Amino acid sequence: MGKSPVSNQDLQQIRDNIKRTNPGGFIIRARHIAEQVEHSFGYKMDVSTIRGRFIEMGQPLSGIVNLDNNPTPELKPTPEPVKPTYEVVQSSEFNVSDEMKQYVPRETIFANYIVRGVDKRLAVHYDSSKEGSWKYPLTQGKQGTGKTFSHMYYAHTKKLPFFLYSCYDDFKLAKLFGDKTIINGTVEFKESLFTKAIQGPCVILFDEINAVNNKHTTDYHALLQNRELFIKDADNGNGKTYKLHPECRIGFAQNPKSAKYMGGNIKPSSFLGRCTFITYPEFRESDIRKAVEKQFPQLSKEETTSFTKFYFACIQAIDRSNIPVDISIRQLNNVIDLYCSGLPLYESIEDGLTSMLEAASQPKNKEAFFRLAQAVWAELMDETKIKETSKARGFAQMLWRN
Numbered sequence: 001m002g003k004s005p006v007s008n009q010d011l012q013q014i015r016d017n018i019k020r021t022n023p024g025g026f027i028i029r030a031r032h033i034a035e036q037v038e039h040s041f042g043y044k045m046d047v048s049t050i051r052g053r054f055i056e057m058g059q060p061l062s063g064i065v066n067l068d069n070n071p072t073p074e075l076k077p078t079p080e081p082v083k084p085t086y087e088v089v090q091s092s093e094f095n096v097s098d099e100m101k102q103y104v105p106r107e108t109i110f111a112n113y114i115v116r117g118v119d120k121r122l123a124v125h126y127d128s129s130k131e132g133s134w135k136y137p138l139t140q141g142k143q144g145t146g147k148t149f150s151h152m153y154y155a156h157t158k159k160l161p162f163f164l165y166s167c168y169d170d171f172k173l174a175k176l177f178g179d180k181t182i183i184n185g186t187v188e189f190k191e192s193l194f195t196k197a198i199q200g201p202c203v204i205l206f207d208e209i210n211a212v213n214n215k216h217t218t219d220y221h222a223l224l225q226n227r228e229l230f231i232k233d234a235d236n237g238n239g240k241t242y243k244l245h246p247e248c249r250i251g252f253a254q255n256p257k258s259a260k261y262m263g264g265n266i267k268p269s270s271f272l273g274r275c276t277f278i279t280y281p282e283f284r285e286s287d288i289r290k291a292v293e294k295q296f297p298q299l300s301k302e303e304t305t306s307f308t309k310f311y312f313a314c315i316q317a318i319d320r321s322n323i324p325v326d327i328s329i330r331q332l333n334n335v336i337d338l339y340c341s342g343l344p345l346y347e348s349i350e351d352g353l354t355s356m357l358e359a360a361s362q363p364k365n366k367e368a369f370f371r372l373a374q375a376v377w378a379e380l381m382d383e384t385k386i387k388e389t390s391k392a393r394g395f396a397q398m399l400w401r402n
Contacts, residue, residue: 006037006045008057014040015054015061028062048095048246055131094160094201094247103161103197105152112295114287118280119150125276126154126203126249136224138209138252138272141280144328147253148207150280155203160249163197167208173219177231177242189234201247209252210264217271224250224274283329285312291329296336306376307336313372314353325360327353346380349373 014036018028030047037045054061096104122137129135139147148164155162165176178191197204223229227244234240244250252275255264283291289308292299299307311332318325335352339345349370357366374380 005041005043008053010041011037011050011053012057012059015059019062030061033061046095051130051246094158096159096161096201100161100197100200100202103163103202104159105156105162107156110153110156112291113149113153114283114291114294115153116146116287118146118278119153121278122150122251123154123157125278126251129249131246134224134227136250136252136275137278138254138275139278139280140254140256142282143255143326144330145280145282147280148205151203151205151251151253158203160247161197161200161202162205163194163202164205164207167206167211169211169213170216171212172216173223174229174231174233177229177234180233187236189236191234195242198242198244198248200245202245202249204248204250205253206250207253208255210254210267212265214265214268217267221270221274224271282315288312288329288332292332292336295333296340298340299336307332310349310373310376313376314369317368317372321365323357323362323365325356325362327356331356345377 011033014033015028018032018036022028030050033050034045034047037043037050051061122139125135125137139150141147152162152164154160165171176192176194178189178195180187181190182188183190194204219229223244227248228241230239230241232239234242285308288311289304292304292307296304311327311329314327317323318327331353335348338352339348343351354366354369357363357369370380
């Protein structure tokens with residue numbers, strides 16, 4: 001491969017000229033510099049090479065010191081419109097292989113997605129991750145606060161392959177790289193899809209990371225700190241070191257340890273010290289209403305209000321009475337979807353939400369939740385549908401008590 005005709009000084013000059021001609025909050029990205037390199041030198045330069053050159057120089061892509069006021073005339077200013085700093089933007093600059101493109105989250109998944117400030121915060125964590133300052137965001141919060149989907153949405157906006165791994169007590173990171181198998185009578189090590197994924201641009205999410213027994217977290221330390229891991233069984237027993245691609249992003253998600261979430265292990269500081277942290281808030285009423293309106297446009301305004309009111313009444317009842325379950329927008333969507341598909345309202349509520357209480361050995365609370373539904377929908381007052389007992393009646397009164 002021939003030597004690049006573009007020197008480090010040329011790259012700095014191009015960056016500084018873009019900065020001068022685009023004052024304010026404009027963020028210079030590698031693709032902007034690549035466009036100017038091709039215009040000025042007739043040479044196509046890979047964006048990852050540009051990032052690497054600036055890292056070697058110890059120079060940021062954006063930000064300049066002691067510039068004069070004389071722009072270089074032969075360099076054309078980039079036509080890219082100014083974008084706010086704190087924004088999730090579409091990107092096509094990642095060199096994703098054809099094999100991996102099938103794992104990029106599809107557009108249809110996010111047709112009704114509600115973008116919140118916390119999604120934009122996660123994007124900043126991922127986008128600012130680089131050599132010398134790698135970031136591994138750990139998103140935490142109650143079930144149903146959108147943690148997992150937020151990582152997936154980031155991958156969607158960046159057109160990056162997304163891989164989700166649900167952790168458990170005996171989850172071993174090394175096993176993700178592959179395993180020994182017998183081929184034609186010979187024991188061989190067969191590499192997994194995970195090994196291909198991490199050697200290219202992608203987003204890897206380890207969900208329920210605090211479910212992993214702490215004795216199995218040592219491999220994470222090496223992977224996050226050195227961005228590589230030695231697998232002793234690889235290469236048919238000779239061992240092999242797998243390195244992470246510079247644009248391989250790794251994140252984590254966990255529910256807080258509580259009476260509702262059993263089996264959570266508090267991770268050691270040797271692991272936590274390598275992460276950044278985002279706590280996901282519960283959805284606000286305006287978020288839920290907006291999500292319902294987008295996903296179920298066939299509902300009337302009154303129906304949307306009723307379903308939203310019922311959802312929050314159930315959440316308040318759970319909190320007041322310490323019922324050992326959590327519900328999320330997933331359960332609400334199930335109820336509405338069943339209702340819109342032709343199931344009667346009573347059965348939609350039962351099949352989409354309240355029968356979960358029976359599954360959690362809380363049958364008495366199921367009757368109390370139906371009382372909440374009756375307070376919202378008058379048509380559910382039919383006593384032939386709800387076989388009310390004095391115990392259930394008294395419990396429902398307790399749920400509504402301030």
